[in-house]
Amino acid sequence: MRFSKLHASGNDFVVLDNRDGKVYSFVNDLRLDMKDFVVKVCAFHTGVGADGLILIESPDDPKNHFKWQFFNSDGSVAEMCGNGSRCAVRFAYERGIAGQEVRFETLAGIIKAEVLEKGRRVKVLLTKPKDYRDVTLDVKGTRLEGSFINTGVPHFVVRVEEIDSLDVVSLGRAVRFHPAFEPKGTNVNFLQVVGENKIKVRTYERGVEGETLACGTGATACAIVSYLKGWVKGSPVDVFTKGGDLLRIHFLPDLQEVYLEGPVVWVFDGELREELFL
Incomplete structure (x- = not known):
């Protein structure tokens, strides 16, 4: 085969x-x-x-x-x-x-x-983002604030101040299986704003059940949430992945069209x- x-x-x-x-x-x-x-x-x-x-x-x-x-x-x-x-x-x-x-x-x-x-x-050209909402979770005895959005598959997005030292697998798994996202669960993304229209992202992927070097819909989710929250000014948003590559997210102001570009x-x-x- x-x-x-x-x-x-x-x-x-x-x-x-x-x-x-x-x-x-x-x-x-x-x-x-x-x-x-x-x-x-x-x-x-x-x-x-x-x-x-x-x-x-x-x-x-x-x-x-x-x-x-x-x-x-x-x-x-x-x-x-x-x-x-x-x-x-x-x-x-x-x-x-x-x-x-x-x-x-x-x-x-x-x-x-x-x-x-x-x-x-x-x-x-990805499907139009939907179901955007802010969510507060009780995770491992702590309050975790983030945003949920579906960019073709479900994603939970959390902004952090220091992403490199974060225990993505442990925290990501706890959120991925949280009752708030039952029955199918969610992908979990952590982002750090590192410049004007530039963010760094790490993702725990549902189905892989671990951190991956990149996630296209996750990078897109982080870029869109960053735009809606005012953390970036607009399109395009450069997303630096765990694997070191750069993904570029393009979108219209009304989010009717969202593009993912990369190698x-x-x-x-x-x-x-x-x-x-x-």
């Missing part, structure tokens, strides 16, 4: 072309379900190692170039992933599935994207052998 591995700002994904349904046939022949398949492929040390797995499929609407199925590394399905979408777009571009202007189908809706620098950068790296192509799943 042929696959490709790409990463966007350190957020890495296994991508498979499933337009002919061959992935499902492969999984069925192994007598696995998709969750088991995804977990084994994404496992570090014993698998390829990735934050998620993406299937590129034929679109339901011929106006679109493709449909994706997105899985977190624990096998759960996510509605949207900003960095994953940029990897999917580069894959489709290089495989001749789409040109420089791309439309594809997700559980969060139709996503539009633009290929830049021959695929080495991708700019994605994409094609790491390698490979072949999955059946013995991985035995």
